[in-house]
Amino acid sequence: MIFKDVNINSKKELDKYFDLVDYEACEYCFVTLYLWQHVYKTKYYIGDDFAIIMAEYEGNSFSILPLAKKEKLPEVIDFTIEHFKESNKKIYFRGITKEVADLLQEGYPQKFDYTEERDLFDYIYDGESLRTLGGKKNQKKRNHLNYFLKEYEGRYEYKLLNEENFDECLNLMKKWADTKEDNDEYDEGMDDELVGIKKIFEDYKNLKDKLKVAGVYIDGELAAFTMGEYLNSNMALVHIEKADASIRGLYQYINQQFIVNEFENVEFVNREEDLGIPGLRKAKLSYHPIRFVEKYTVREA
Structure with a gap:
């Protein structure tokens, strides 16, 4: 073989x-x-x-x-x-x-x-819950989102991105990584992730039949970007999501708008695993997954 x-x-x-x-x-x-x-x-x-x-x-x-x-x-x-x-x-x-x-x-x-x-384990969410952030359980998310919408009214723009925007994404990625390093949250996997993202951007012309990349601009400067695609006809898969964490409500905004605009009819959204990183686990759980994709390692005894 x-x-x-x-x-x-x-x-x-x-x-x-x-x-x-x-x-x-x-x-x-x-x-x-x-x-x-x-x-x-x-x-x-x-x-x-x-x-x-x-x-x-x-x-x-x-x-x-x-x-x-x-x-x-x-x-x-x-x-x-x-x-x-x-x-x-x-x-x-x-x-x-x-x-x-x-x-x-x-x-x-x-x-x-x-x-x-x-x-x-992959985190699976109800698509409509992510689009509306409805219910008591999402009250804190709505508060952050509403703060962003009010504080930055007239200054933000959500849009799909392409090759001409990818250098801005990489610059934002570097700023994002620097904040993690300053907070002792840096993980070696982040370097590998950056290498992978660069590959995706370099070969985007061969991937854009399925892969969507979107961003949020504030005052004309890229402040967040994300990428994802349909995993199947009823489920979206979000690969990457990066944002300036100092801007309250920005993560909630791009998270919501990506699903609202690009995956408006999917019932489920897979936002991948947390890799055991405490901050990432806390963030993923805060969106109230409806279930997990359980995964097992199987080795010869």
Whole structure:
């Protein structure tokens, strides 16, 4: 089996396989793979009506769920397990759903260790709740939003962005990272994220058929930007959201407007995982997710 590196040219090959599945986790999307390819050395193999994604973590090869129709999934998982054996590697899956973990337990009893990865759970929100910020539970969010709308009335503009705006996004990203560093909240993953965002911007012409990038300007200067896409027909996936945290209500504004303007009919919004970062977890929980996409690591016992 010959695996190829995930690069921008892989999109044409892989998109049709992503269309085969209805997984709700953020990993099952070309932009996610491409955004983090330099970190995980992500590769893929195209088989007979399926694709296998392999990557590396802490020096060990792992696979995420194969991209295949549901009825074919058990067969392709067996195929992937055989690949591990033939490569003399320990069997190792990451980002596995509870449904597939149960399938593996049934088909391969006593063979694997299963770890629930709370830090990698995706947060799923009610789309209408994010669009309206209605109800008592969102009162604080509405207060921040209303403050922003009043304080900056006539001075802000929400709009979709393209290549001519991306240098402004990168400058904002640097300012955002500097504030995190000053507050001792800097995480090494932020450097990797910046590398990935630069790749997305450089290759945006090949991604803009699905990926949307939007920003908020205040007094003509970019103060926030975000990017996302449809993960499936009923769910939006928000990859990135950065804003000047010193501007009260700005995060609430761009969060709301992105869903209102670009994903007006989706029932659900996936805002990805918190990676165990306390501040990020607190922020994601504050929007009251209706459920999580649970993920499991499965390793050969």
